[in-house]
Amino acid sequence: MNLLSLFVLIPLLMLLGLWIARNVNQVRGVMVAGSSLLLILAAYLTVSYIGLRQAGATEEMLFTDSISWYAPLHICYSVGVDGISVVMLLLSAIIVFTGTFASWKLKPLTKEYFLWFTLLSTGVFGFFISTDLFTMFMFYEVALIPMYLLIGVWGSGRKEYAAMKLTLMLMGGSAFLLIGILGIYYGAGGETMNILEIVQQKIPTEMQRIFFPMVFLGFGVLGALFPFHTWSPDGHASAPTAVSMLHAGVLMKLGGYGCFRIAMYLMPTGAAIWGDFFLVLTTISVVYGAFSAVVQTDLKYINAYSSVSHCGLVLFALLMMTRVSATGAILQMLSHGLMTALFFALIGMIYGRTHTRDIRQLSGLMKIMPFLAVGYVIAGLANLGLPGLSGFVAEMTVFVGSFQNPDLFHRTCTIIATTSIVITAVYILRVVGKILYGTCQNPEHLKLTDATWDERFAVICLIIAVAELGLAPYWVSHLISGSVEPIISQLIH
Amino acid sequence: MQAEISLAVILIIILLADLILKAPHHKALQTLTCTLMVVQLILNLVPVNQELFGGMYNSTTMASVVKTILTAGTLLVFMQSGRWLSGEDTRHKAGEFYLLTLSTLLGMYFMVSAGSFILFYVGLELASIPMVCLIAFDKYRHHSAEAGAKFILSSMFSSALMLYGLSLVYGTCGTTYFADLPQALTGTPLQLMAMVFFFAGLGFKLSLVPFHMWTPDAYQGAPTPVSGYLSVISKGAAAFALMNILLKVFTPMTEEWGLMLSVTIVLTITIANVFAILQQDLKRFMAYSSISQAGYILLAVLAGSEQGMTALVYYIVVYIVANLAVFGVIGAVEQQTNGRVDREAYNGLYQTNPKLSFVMTLALFSLAGIPPFAGFFSKFFVFASAFHTGYWLVVFLALVNTIISLYYYLLIVKAMYITPNEHPVPAFRSSALMRTSLVVCLIGIVLLGICSGVYQWIDKF
């Protein structure tokens, strides 16, 4: 049995376990056991991947395996990982693990909640391990649809509207994606669905011209590409804590990953043709998201717009098409995943106590819930790119990398995008100043308590991850940049 | 021919049993019929290739597979119809229900394995006429009669036009045998017109826009198991027959019918979707849903290739399990709520009947094409086959439409899970056969896609 298949098998077993589970404690037991197993597995995978690379493995993907599935269409269940997928798997495992703790006390329908939650993670893990277009797409959609129920049933606010909008927009994206995937498959001769083999073929330029934007847009919707990002603020605002975490933390990364691994890797000519167009969109995303975040009053909206900006940076960096910028993009995915999960976890915990996310009604929380407040400050600082936390490493790699592209237009875009770091500081500090500092105005809030052990645990895990990436980025960066190489070399003939 | 013969034998056995058994015998009859259908299924599991009557009857292995699938679907419908047939008005004519249904099935058998337009036409009518009786089965229900009247009149209208088209085909070619027609067809305007007439006739059965108008009315008016039967079995047979004939007969006019189908597909899916959004009545809603599904099925026809054929048959299989699961749930709920089939009745269903809701959800997801359920795979293969032939724009438009379809499927999911309701349908337990049928559907929904065996088995023929 391939090591990677465990990433799908364990969630499936978890689904089974949840199905059988009779009470809340059993449900929690299954979740904790499963998600820790996944985390351990991801860590083990990372270590052994690095080990193999150091031992001199030069294949593009390691741990590859392929089982023929739908032979007439050359669909296989093919798995394999390179550095990019390894870090993404690690990220997903961390988020799933912490997400479990962040929704420890969730009610009602705990069992059903975790069922959908686990189904979602199955999709996510499956997506990152797949190297087959079809399988990848399948897992992609598996990850999307549980969002509807997770938001619709367990969400808050305008949850039905938000859930529907989110699902429809993302599925709209995947409609584009599907046609693009068919285009790639038949463009490459209809002989194979395996990415690694398709890349050997040359897809005709005309087809790339048509299908590149489709695939890129399809994934871009999930990556919150302007102007298809509007599902994000409403969706995140309505989703329950762990779902926001998983969605912003991992699911949005599927977009960036897909754009890179499928759109750009397989259709380099298309990327060259459409690159500038999408670069403009992503640049707008970056700046626009940041500016929009400045005036929001709902904590989750702020973070959602901030995600638009940061995820925009991912696509932005990918489109810069240099090795460093692509490495930066992956780092940014990792970093954004961690810190936005942290953010959403904290917002959820604060909301769970105060029952409001309106920053005009919150103040002086530092005194009332110091742990959560400090966590929030750390998340904020990570978000605005404080050295020593993950955001800085990612952003700097992106900017340095983007600047490696000598084209004047790309340079201009880079400089415009860098301004986002100032705006980020503005909205982060605005929130921190408003809700954490000062004196508490609402007597109701004075009685609130600080985080419980499960919440602390989730927050601390995430902070450690954020800090680790920020303090010792060498190994991650090295891991990623080695794997980015073959993809980028496709792009620069 | 053995499938037809054994089916005819079954028909006769049931007829006799209906006569012999003492009333009320609906339960025994159901058991008997289901058993016999299982036998029929087993007898015809191995596909055969057979040509009889000088080519008048030509059953390819694929047609044989389709027949098996249709039989299985009919069996599922029978399993779901027990509760309805035990009602006051219906229990004494349960036998009729089985007989009529099996007659239509027999008609479909002939339709899919016809080798000449004559047999095809006879099969088609054999499938239609008893269907009218089935639709009007609840004879004390106003809607049932209305639906029956609408169906029979429009059906006659359409078959008259189709026959007119066939007469033109005969007039220009001098033969009605599928094997001889391709050499004679040259694509003259008259033949084009004839093809359109023929297509309209099958389009009527398949309920393609703009030949679909009877569908919602008939589905809504008909008893629920009949709607289910109409939506999957008759549609599946018609789709296969259409593809079969377009491929075999109208080979010289491939480009023309490609264009014709493209226009129809886009119209069908779009119109059906925008209508479906507005529906409150679940059966009517499912009618529009099935119209749009027919559009997707047609994509496989459009492909006009071996791959398309496999995709089509596979799509039919998947569609049968998913759609019958939905109709099964609708039927079960309908029986519990004195015939309520509006969406409000489903509000909060999950709280009281989680398993039923679960089946419904999965079935709807499958219909919407959400992985890992079978519907996703079938849709993908259909798209792939049409794409392969080069109709990527049509595929694209169909895909965009999936967003709308997802929306209305989710509306039902929303009703069951999200919308609060003070008085949801109380918890209940359906009959054993109904439950078995739902479980079979569920297994089909989950496994048909993930296990590639079925598709590859179909692909062999």
Place this chain on the structure above:
Amino acid sequence: MEIEIHVIHYLVISTVMMFCGVYGFFTRKNLLALLISVELMLNATNINFAVFNRYLFPGQLEGHFFSLFGIAIAAAETAVAIAIIINVYRNVKHILTDDITDLKG
């Protein structure tokens, strides 16, 4: 004067019949009238088959057979249709098309 009757003459007649039937179907209100119109259409096609066979392909019988089947099936359909119309009458007390428009939208 001897009038040569060509295939075209039959075809004109059948076509006229066909569209008379269609016209009747569209304009009449009574379900039975509708049924009669449809019969007209079906018979038009039957004429077509017979004529084509007789004039164009005199060596065969296919067209004639098709006509025969057509007639038989039309009869069956009519029987069922009338039964249904009776049923409609029992339920609605009318057999006008405008009275059976409950199902719509």
Place this chain on the structure above:
Amino acid sequence: MDYTILILALPLLSFLVLALAGMKMPHRVAGAIGTLSLGAVAVLSYLTAFSYFTAERTAEGTYPTLTPWNIDWLPFTQQLHIDMGIMLDPISVMMLIVISTVSLMVHIYSFGYMKGEKGFQRYYAFLSLFTFSMLGLVVATNIFQMYVFWELVGVSSYLLIGFYYTKPEAILASKKAFIVTRFADLGFLIGILIYGYYMQTFTFTPSEEQLMKAGMVLPWALGLMFVGGAGKSAMFPLHIWLPDAMEGPTPVSALIHAATMVVAGVYLVARMFPLFIGFAPSVLHWVAYIGAFTAFYAASVACAQSDIKRVLAFSTISQIGFMMVALGVCTSMNPHEGGLGYMAGMFHLFTHAMFKALLFLGAGCIIHAVHSNEMETMGGLHKYMPITHITFLIACLAIAGIPPFSGFFSKDEILTACFQFSPVIGWVMTIIAGMTAFYMFRLYYCIFWGKENKELHAAHVPHESPLNMTFPLMFLAAVTLIAGFIPFGHFVSANGESYDIHLDIQVAATSIVVALIAIGLATWMYAREKQPVAEMLARRYSGLHRAAYKRFYMDEVWMFVTKRIIFRCISTPLAWFDRHVIDQFMNFMAWCTQAFGVTVQPAQSGRIQTYTMWFLGGIILLTLVLLLF
């Protein structure tokens, strides 16, 4: 010199310990951890300095640049990578001494000043963090490491300014400080990006080859880096955050906003000095002009402020202006031929750090005694607080440029350098030096002499601070007294060779005379109980006075830019656009679909005839389509 790593590691460790476990500790223990680790750092710094400056010079007569530590922290490409390491050269070693000394003093001082404050442990944790970052900044081996620590000091400064997080002013001030400097850092970052791309290295010494190839973009890179430096060092118009930053605890102001962080910009320019001289002399001169204007502007504003910390803040801005001018007026690397300013600037940085820290700590004692920053609550304090008084006076004399106090020597070198560059700048700077003396003595008199606020002092008798607060004062005063005699040019000079400081009698005499006149003026105006002249002037030139008091409305301009332009004119419309145009567009599409459905719904009329008409219509349509296409 492997032990230098400890200079960085100890404060970091102390920060981690205090941050993680501080809340559980008693105040005393937390303070002791911070102070002891800083003491060790100071000792190590002195040791480093000693061994560095006593070591052999190289053949060229310069001190060698040592990098005892350097690790590849974040790789980008073969050439471009962020290293983290320690680089020792004369200026970084000098900065080590400055930082560790002042920081140690502040640590000790804070024991008394922050006694009993809530969040005492947090305070020490942040102090450690700041010290770590600042040390990291000065020993940076490459420009990117500098940027990394540059950001870190920014954050520590943010945290410390906002230490009293329940005070709205503190929150606003900390936010402002961070955002303004962040804005400037944007320039720094872009400068680094340009530099990194064209030089293919982040180190301070690009290869000759790259310099030849891409030297012409260097002015851009350096100019943008200077923007970053200007932000941190509060150059006009990016200075607005510094006066507000006085909302932080006073020792913090002494450490960060007087002695160390605010001179980071100067240090940055000094770091890049060879490149400035070689490739962007015109940019360097712009630095001088901006510095001069800032010095003048800040000095004039300082004359009208009533909050003693604000006065000191503007004085700091003005003095940093001096340093910038000193660097800016250089025209060569040779201290004998136009390169004197480099040494002068660094010297002034050193002396200024000491006496400005002293001033701030003194101000802290005063505030501690009267519980207010406003001058009107003071006056006549010399009788209550003798030690503070004396040390404060020493610092005032130093900043006014009166020999033999340290400020005199460094300022004199600056003026000499200015006169060498151009007499106009020289005279301007001399006059500003005079203004410095004036406002410092205005401050001095208003605090210690002048009109005493007797009511307040009767209600609450001001008292001298405890020893742990006065000791740092005395120590720094001693340093201020003797620092002028350090042969600074021997250690630090533009080209690294030993340079003997010699006073230019003309310049020295002029500056002393101007300073004395200014002091005299201040004495005449402010020393007595009644201050008719000052009041009369304030009344007669009320517009000017008000403008100066309001800092020439620079804050209002900035508020306008941020509130109106960013908030109202960009963000609000954008957010509106997002909600009402883009989002609504998606809803609109949904609505369209629905509306289309409602529109076509009547087609399904329920009449069989309609159905069949559509049927026939469809056939005709399809036939037409087939026939026409």
